[in-house]
Amino acid sequence: MTREGIPPKDGHHPSDPPTPLPPISFLLFLSFMLTAFGLGKLPLCPGTWGSLLPFAFAGLAFLCSMDSFAVRIPLVVLGVLFSWATIRWGKKAQELYGKEDPGCIVSDEVAGQSVALLAAGDALSALV
Numbered sequence: 001m002t003r004e005g006i007p008p009k010d011g012h013h014p015s016d017p018p019t020p021l022p023p024i025s026f027l028l029f030l031s032f033m034l035t036a037f038g039l040g041k042l043p044l045c046p047g048t049w050g051s052l053l054p055f056a057f058a059g060l061a062f063l064c065s066m067d068s069f070a071v072r073i074p075l076v077v078l079g080v081l082f083s084w085a086t087i088r089w090g091k092k093a094q095e096l097y098g099k100e101d102p103g104c105i106v107s108d109e110v111a112g113q114s115v116a117l118l119a120a121g122d123a124l125s126a127l128v
Helices: 024-034 046-065 068-097 107-119 121-127
Strands: none
Touching: 024 068, 046 068, 046 107, 068 107
């Protein structure tokens, strides 16, 4: 409560101790995952770079095996992994960066593009 008896809007009192930061190893892992291996930190169009990651993995899988099923495996893995990372740590990233949708966080673009390419599986293998 403040002196006037009204609780502060953020729920914290000025005399409360600051929330401790997580260990540096966790912050590095968080940054690594949510920026899609650092692609989100590229200076121009980070979301575009993040969206290209699933296409690159699927294309490489297809070139290595020439099988349309092989295209789907990396897309499922990327989709699940980056969806999980976004859901699990998205709010934490917003707190750490102090923004609602930090531009460098592209894990949601990777997850979304993976799902879109997964739905286009046979058409993707025809293009590659």
